[in-house]
Amino acid sequence: MSVANGERSRKRRKVEADAPLNTTSISSSDQLHQLLQFSPSTSPEDIKAAVNRFTEFLSNFANEESPEGTRQLKVLKKYCDEQSSASHDQLDFANLLSAWSNASQSNAEAVLAAIPRCLAQFFETISSHVEFREFGISLCHSLLKRDQLRIIDRSLSSPRSKEHLITPCLQLLTEIISFDGGALASNVFSRRDFLYRRLEGILSQTPATLIEGSSVTAQQVSLEFILANLRYLDSTSKSELITHGKTIFLAVRNLPNLPVDIVINILKGLERSIIGDGNLSKQIKIRCFNSGVLSALAKLYGYKTQGNDGPAVEVRNALQQLLLQVCTTPKGVLLAQSGWYPTGTNPETPGQDENMIDLGLDSPFYFDDYAEKVPVKNGALSAFIQTLRPESDVQQADLIVALFNAAPELVADYLTKKPKFVVPPGDDPKWRGQFAFLFSVVQLPVPQNCGWDEKLPLNPPPLSVVIESILPRPLDRATIGKCLRMNDEIMTISATRLLTMAFEKLDSVLKVFEKAPAESHLWKQASGKLISLFVERIPPLQDVITALQKLEKENEPTRTVVLECIAAYHTILPSITAGSKFDFGVPLSKGLQSLESDALDTATKDIVLGQIVHIMQIAYISPATKWFHKAASEDVSLIVQLLRRCVKNPDKLVTKEALPILKGVLTNKGILNTNVRSTDALISSLNATKKWQPELVAYQFLDNCMSRTVQRPVKYLDQLEQAQQFLSDSTPLSLLACCVAEQWIHLLKKEKKQGIKNVAEWVAGFFSALDSAGENYRVMMHLKEEMLKQCDGNEKAKETLEKAFEKQRKRHVVLSGEHLGEADSKEREVPEGGADGPAQQQHAGDLDLVENFPPPPAIPTSLAGLDRWTKPDFESEIQTGRLANLIRSLISPEPEVRLQAFHILQHIIHAVQQSSYDExxxxxxxxxxxxxxxxxxxxxNSQPTATAPPPPPSIVAELAIHFLPTISDPSSPFYRKTNSFLLRAPQWSVPHILPYWLKETFLTEPEIDDPDIPATFQQGSGGGSGGNINAQALEIEHFLDLLLKSLRTETDMDLLRRAQVFTRLFSHYLAPVCTKAIRTKILRVVHFATRIKGGSETLITRTGVREWLSVAKTLRGHSGHGIAGFGKMDHELVGLVQAVEMQVLGTSDAEAIARWEAERRVFREAEHAAKDNREEKQDLASKIRAEGARGESESESENENEDEDGR
Known part of the structure; x- marks a missing residue:
């Protein structure tokens, strides 16, 4: 049959196919026999019609569960049984295969196309029916015999114009390979000389040679054939297929011209069958995904669907997933590399021996010439990423950054080949894209041990390689300087933010260098050279200051970013800022003054606070800052302004940042001592009390004394030494105290009575606070006498000063604990009497609650070290507390930290699903x-006007952390209750958390009996100190541990109050079964509550804590706590109770408590009763004294009479 006749036959058949075939008439296997029984005289058209009818019968197979489907299945099964060959030498479907052979000899193309299509449909139909398995395998063997292979080879060797012959044969081979889970895949591959030799030619077809209107092309079918081979072949055969010619390259080259579903299927197939195959060697995977294949795949980033000008998101996402697996994971083509140490170097080899002159990094043994070319191990990946366009495509940029993170050696290699920007700085999308890409490169973490093995080697990495990861060469001084000089807000923000990140990266690298082996001095030299290389690439500080000065006053967010950059200059490389003449004290003073204004809204005030933090860091390091200079328009100098701000707002972020700076300035200038807590004493002396608060005159007097001390320190040092020699006491004292005593007389001359009184009370408080800080008390008393002598002639001032010191003598100043981050101190009046004797009061005052009751775990202030979770080992992460720190970041006061922690936690949740962790x-x-x-x-809690919602209560994060060790240990006695709680609801109702666990702890029986408590919990629990361990006490201690970590803020305190937690704890404390360990923890809970603002008032007014403490002091030991302590008071517990009682009274607002008591009838009646009782006692005492006086007079008269008689 000629080609023209074949074409006409095919076209005629297409018209006839529009009429539906009568497939429902096939109701028995005999009909199939008659249909597929061909005589030598049967025309090709009739054979094709019969075969098509059989194909239609197979393709329209009804639902097998329906009666019609069951009937059709039985008909087909019976026909197959009858067509099954009796031996391996015979053929299955003999009539059909005989017709196929005859068609091949007569060149009947219509039959040559129809029969393989029919056989492919047959395999597709029976693949889901296990009863056809044996016949299907037998038929496969028949089709793989030499005669049939020649027919298939002939069809596959047809010209490209005859795809109708090629496509059915490839479909048939695909079905044979896939049948029965690839049982015969190796058999097919073993005939590759017949079946695979034309595969590359079919794959190399271009779109111009494809037949228009064809629904399935030979190229598409060949791709499905390759995927089936990759999926079902064993590793050896698969390796041979991959290394055979250009099969894989040709398969992916024309993917941009194929439909979306086919492209996605191929990409996922490559990932599953090659990357996911652990039996394939690394070399085979590298051979498969060479730079040419990767570059061909990268063209799919620009894949576009018909009728859509934009890229197809599904294809891009599938491609990104594949390339990430190929390029950045060990199961892909990524080779192990040594980070910043180029291939071929060995930093563990000493460069020279002891007989040579040590030239350090200038020695010829230390090679650092990688500015033009860097040898790398991953050469294919290096060539591949050069073909990507990160400036135009975010996903391509993300891929390169991920690859840099996995293989740091490629950073310097990539930048040596692309040293310049594609376009100059400006408002251009490509410029912004490449800048964002390089910014991400700067943000990459420092490789562990600079990329070497388990520890830092003897020699540092080449600095020409290191500097490219800190500040890439396209971002040179000229480029960044141009960005700063452009009057564009975006450019200014971009440049300064980049510099800040680069400084932080440099700081991280220098810290790594500091951890280097002590026997190698090259690391220290490398740090200096690295700083020099870095300074050469950054613009001078003056350029950044100029950019700051150009900003408009209203542009506060940009100003914050620029100030952060300037702060990075000063804090990380202060040596390069020494020549700066710009005084940052002026903007700091203005910022502090603006905070006092009511015109700022909340958002602007937060921005200004952030600016002040940066300016303080700059001013502290800058030598140009005039801390003690007072401008004409200001009342006090900058240092006193900052001090006043810290005193007024002790809990603010600015105060926490300012305290170290204040201490550093005051001690470096010699105003205060360095070896004691003199700064805390100064701040404590300025804290307002109920009857005194520092007025402007006190701050001005302090400002004057500080300025004089700075100007003439030697004068006051001589005065101090003379006083120490006179008193024979060498204990140190701050020079400020000496200046205060000297300037007192000048204050008397110019200030009025009220101002003198205010300053006098401050001086008395300051001396008392210095005494508490451990400074020289005797010298201060000597200075006090000198001040009193200066008051001669001014009796009122002298009396004021004496009263101030006498009043202060009755107060005991306790400096605040630094670990709490508080800047203020608590002044507590010592009671003159009470039920407790003087000895017990002294014992309570000596107790350090901070030492006995350590604070709860600190909330991480940043996510450093918590942001990388590559293949986490959850058992280790729970044991080390790293996961707990991340969860605790969710309640951070900083919104940015909370948001980042939440996103990282969501990533971890997905990682948990993919992990092999047992629980x-x-x-x-x-x-x-x-x-x-x-x-x-x-x-x-979101509000339209709020910048960010408040942090969640501490109980949310701490409860999750509390559960972590429990869920990882099925033997835990709390395992069942914990899982019951987790199964209650998909989220937790915060107000109901504490009531639920109060009930489960105190009102529900424990899950285990006392003998069943694991030994680890018996040892770790203090619940049985003095008695036996029991399950109830163990659960209560467990609950108290949760409370102790969940009490930080006023919100936390309010949750405990609403849940009646204190009532339950106070009740259990007084119970005889309560152990000493539990009582100690309850007292610790009360102590933590007093540290919260308003906590003591809540305890007094809502829980009756004063009355409870008075009862708690009288408790005696129970018989269950041991015979030794039965009936006796535990003096250690009594001391803790008294200390907590003093804490409650000292931290409460006495005036507010007094007003509250005045409004309560019970307190008024108690006061009246006490008053009447005192009056009765006074009357009784008067009578006793009167009778005593009469008795004495009578006795004296009797004695006189006796004397006279004696004479």
Whole structure:
């Protein structure tokens, strides 16, 4: 048959196919026999029609569960049984295969196309029916015999114009390979000389040679054939297929011209069958995904669908996933590399021996000439990323950054080949894209040990390689300087933010260099050279200051970013800022004054606070700052302004940042001592009390004394030494105290009575606070006498000063604990009497509650070290507390930290699902419910005008942390209750958390009996100190541990109050079964409550803590606590109770408590009763004294009479 006849036959058949075939008439296997029984005289058209009818019968197979489907299945099964060959030498479907052979000899193309199409449909139909398995395998063997292979080879060797012959054969081979889970895949591959030799030619077809209107092309079918081979072949055969010619390259080259579903299927198939195959060697994978194949795949980033001008998101995402697996994971083509140490170097080899002159890094043994070319191990990946366009495509940029993170050696290699920007700085999308890409490169973490093995080697890495990861060469001084000089807000923000990140990266690298082996001095030299290289690439500080001065006053956010950059200059490389003449004290003073204004809204005030923090860091380091200079328009100098701000707002972020700066300035200038807490004493002396607060005159007097001390320190040092010699006491004293005593007389001359009184009370408080800080008390008393002598002639001033010191003598100043981050101190009046004797009061005053009651775990201030979770080992992460620190970041006061922690936690939840962790179900539930609770909190507390919702209560994060060790240990006695709680709801109702666990702890029986308590919990629990360990006490201690970590803020305190937690704890404390360990923890809970603002008032007015403490002091030991302590008071507990009682009274607002008591009838009646009792006692005492006086007079008269008689 000629080609023209074949074309006409095919076209005629297409018209006839529009009429539906009568497939429903096939109701028995005999009909199939008659249909497929061909005589030598049967025309090709009839054979084709019969075969098409059989194909239609197979393709329209009804639902097998329906009666019609069952009937058709039985008909086909019976026909197959009848067509099955009796031996391996015979053929299955003999009539059909005989017709196929005859068609091949007569060149009947219509039959040559129809029969393989029919056989492919047959395999597709029976593949899901196990009863056809044996016949299907037998038929496959028949088709793989030499005669049939020649027919298939002939069809595959047809010209490209005859795809109708090529496509069915490839479909048939695909079905044979896939049948029965690839049982015969190796058999097909073993005939590759017949079946695979034309594969590359078919794959190399271009779109111009494809037949228009064809639904399935030979190229598409060949790709499906390759995927089936990759999926079902064994590793050896698959390796041979991959290394055979250009099969894989040709398969992916024309993917941009194929439909979306086919492209996605191929990409996922490559990932599953090659990257996911652990039996394939690394070399085979590298051979498969060479630079040419990767570059061909990268063209799919620009894949576009018909009728859509934009890229196809599904294809891009699938491609990104594949390339990330190929390029950045060990199961891909990524080779192990040594980070910043180029291939071929060995930093563990000493460069020279002891007989040589040590030239350091200038020695010829230390090679650092990688400015033009860097040898790398991953050469294919290096060539591949050069073909990507990160400036135009975010996903391509993300891929390169991910590859840099996985293989740091490629950073310097990439930048040596692309040393310049594609376009100059300006408002251009390509410029912004490449800048963002390089910014991400700067943000990459420092490789552990600079990329070497388990420790830092003897020699540092080449600095020409290191500097490219800190500040890439396209971002040179000229480029960054141009960005700063452009009057464009975006350019200014970009440049300064980049410099800040580069400084932080440099700081991280220098810290790594500091950890180098002590026997190698090259690391220290490398640090200096690295700083020099870095300074050469950054613009001078003056350029950044100029950019700051150009900003408009209203542009506060940009100003904050620029100030952060200037602060980075000063804090990380202060040596290069020494020549700066700009005084940052002026903007700092203006910022502090603006905070006092009511015109600022909340958002602007937060921005200004951030600016002040940066300016303080700059001013502290800058030598040009005039700390003690007072401008004409200001009342006090800058240092006193900052001090006043810290005193007024002790809990603010600015105060926490300012305290170290204040201490540094005051001690460096010699105003205060360095070896004691003199700064805390100064701040404590300025804290307002109920009857005194520092007025402007006190701050001006202090400002004057500080300025004089700075100007003439030797004068006051001589005075101090003379006083120490006179008193024979060498204990140090701050020079400020000497200046205060000297300037007192000048204050008397110019100030009025009220001002003198205010300053006198401050001086008395200051001396008392210095005494508490450990400074020279005797010299201060000597200075006090000198001040009193200066008051001669001014009796009122002298009396004021004496009263101030006498009043202060009755107060005991306790400096605040630095670990709490508080700048103020608590002044507590010592009671003159009471039920407790003087000895017990002295014991309570000596107790350090800070030492006995350590604070709860600190909330991380940043996510450093918590942001990388590559293949986490959750068992280790729970034991080391790293996961707990991340969860605790969710309650950070900083919104940015909370947001970043939440996103990282969501990533971890997905990682939990993919992990092999034994308790991953419980961990997934816990983290999922935690995330949902955080979401609910954010949504319920969001306001349109607020910048960010408040942080969640501490109980949310601490409860999740509390559960972590429990869910990882099925033997834990708390395991069942914890899992019951996790199964209650998809999120936690925050107000109901504490009531639920109060009930489960105190009102529900424990899950285990006392003998069943694991030994680890018996040893770790203090619940049985003095008695036996029991399950109830163990659960209560466990609950108290949760409370102790969940009490930080006023919100936390309010939750405990509403849940009646204190009432329950106070009741249990007084119970005889309560152990000493539990009582100690309850007292610790009360102590933590007093540290919160308003906590003591809440305890007094809402829980009756004073009355409870008075009862708690009288408790005696129970018989269950041991015979030795039965009936006796535990003096250690009594001392703790008294210390907590003093803490409650000292931290409460006495005036507010007094007003509250005046409004309560019970307190008024108690006061009246006490008053009447005192009056009765006074009357009784008067009578006794009167009778005593009469008795004495009578006795004296009797004695006189006796004397007279004697004479």
């Amino acid at each position: 991953k179900t419980q961990l997934y539930l816990l983290l999922g419910e935690l995330c949902e609770t955080i979401k609910s909190h954010v949504l319920s």
